[in-house]
Amino acid sequence: MNSTILLDVVGVIGAGQMGTGIAQVLAARGLRVILSDRKFEIIERGIGVMNRSLEKQVKSGKISPEDAASTLARIETAVSLEPFRAADFVIEAAPEDEEIKKAIFRKLDQVTPVGSILSSNTSSISITRLAAVTSKPHRVIGMHFMHPVVSVPLVELAKGMHTSDSTFQRTMGLCQRLGKTVCVSQDRPGFIMYRVLMPMINEAFFCMMEGVGSPEDIDRGMRLGTNAVLGPLKLADSIGLDTCLSIMRTLQHQFGDSKYRPCPLLVQYVDGGWLGVKSGRGVFYYGPGAAENMAEKANARRAATADASAINKGFAAKALNEPPSTCGADPAAVSPHAELGYMLRGADHGGDAHKHMMRVLHVASGMGSAPANRGMRC
Numbered sequence: 001m002n003s004t005i006l007l008d009v010v011g012v013i014g015a016g017q018m019g020t021g022i023a024q025v026l027a028a029r030g031l032r033v034i035l036s037d038r039k040f041e042i043i044e045r046g047i048g049v050m051n052r053s054l055e056k057q058v059k060s061g062k063i064s065p066e067d068a069a070s071t072l073a074r075i076e077t078a079v080s081l082e083p084f085r086a087a088d089f090v091i092e093a094a095p096e097d098e099e100i101k102k103a104i105f106r107k108l109d110q111v112t113p114v115g116s117i118l119s120s121n122t123s124s125i126s127i128t129r130l131a132a133v134t135s136k137p138h139r140v141i142g143m144h145f146m147h148p149v150v151s152v153p154l155v156e157l158a159k160g161m162h163t164s165d166s167t168f169q170r171t172m173g174l175c176q177r178l179g180k181t182v183c184v185s186q187d188r189p190g191f192i193m194y195r196v197l198m199p200m201i202n203e204a205f206f207c208m209m210e211g212v213g214s215p216e217d218i219d220r221g222m223r224l225g226t227n228a229v230l231g232p233l234k235l236a237d238s239i240g241l242d243t244c245l246s247i248m249r250t251l252q253h254q255f256g257d258s259k260y261r262p263c264p265l266l267v268q269y270v271d272g273g274w275l276g277v278k279s280g281r282g283v284f285y286y287g288p289g290a291a292e293n294m295a296e297k298a299n300a301r302r303a304a305t306a307d308a309s310a311i312n313k314g315f316a317a318k319a320l321n322e323p324p325s326t327c328g329a330d331p332a333a334v335s336p337h338a339e340l341g342y343m344l345r346g347a348d349h350g351g352d353a354h355k356h357m358m359r360v361l362h363v364a365s366g367m368g369s370a371p372a373n374r375g376m377r378c
């Protein structure tokens, strides 16, 4: 089936990290987009992020200024779902909370045309249960983009119990149009990607809490040892620690297995508002514009790693994967040791238990005197 002919308007719900990236990718491929959130201020912030991402693509010569302008021009904004009456396809990217998503799907069931497809970018919530609150569950499907959406080539598709073949094929067609590669999962908690990834991130938090290694050693070990672009702790910061916690709770609740219990330190960080890149602080500290800079660096590393393996020059990949402070590529960046010191000294960090844990890590990681009061620039 040729989805490029059938699709014209795509509605995106949620102008957060994921919704913004999804809207940008859709508009860049010529689709008209309606981007909706609860408040215009939130949407404006998302459009600002998109604008900066497009400007960087123009500067690097990947797209022309006209392409950037026409991408933005294809995006309309809304603070209600009423305009979704015109949508052929909807991608919901609201927070990872089943009740919020169900309320949205109930409303979508009422306003969208009967032939449209309703997809969710959920990382872990049952597609079958979301579909069950609608009157036409055959048109509901899981469409799980990865962060940062603009550069990560994968979309995980999850077929719910009611999802029709036609819904699946049309969603595959949209993925192709976006230039994404698909992996297909059964509708199980966490699907494939986060069922495997989240317990690893959770275990990295346990290692940090127990002082098994410093955050930088945990990340460096896992990054270089598994040839990954980011270590699990920085990856968790990039995903959002609140999202990671919600997913662990879904896995724990749905499987009823204590092996999925969230690490208490992860819970404490979220309770304390340390949500990762999006709040400026998570395991690590981030300055303004961190999300975009981090996405760019990850892209550069990804591209460099691919090049390096293609020409079989392992040393090139290693140099590019070293922290900037050791390879000397970015003198403005400071090592995560300094970052840990920042957290140790800062007057605004969490409770006594956390301070104690940080002291343990400080000793365990063999840090010397208090480093400069700067966070890592990502």
Ligand SMILES: NC(=O)c1ccc[n+]([C@@H]2O[C@H](COP(=O)([O-])OP(=O)(O)OC[C@H]3O[C@@H](n4cnc5c(N)ncnc54)[C@H](O)[C@@H]3O)[C@@H](O)[C@H]2O)c1
Residues within 6 Å of the ligand: 013, 014, 015, 016, 017, 018, 019, 036, 037, 038, 042, 093, 094, 095, 096, 097, 100, 104, 121, 122, 123, 124, 144, 145, 146, 147, 238, 239, 240, 243, 278
């Ligand atoms: N962050 C990641 O790396 C990642 C990766 C893959 C999938 N996901 C999934 O994508 C979804 C969104 O994650 P995110 O990281 O973008 O979260 P986010 O917190 O950055 O964004 C969520 C947005 O939804 C908005 N929102 C809340 N209630 C709403 C409502 N009723 N109607 C419209 N908008 C509403 C919020 O204002 C916010 O802007 C989650 O289901 C998450 O599991 C996240």
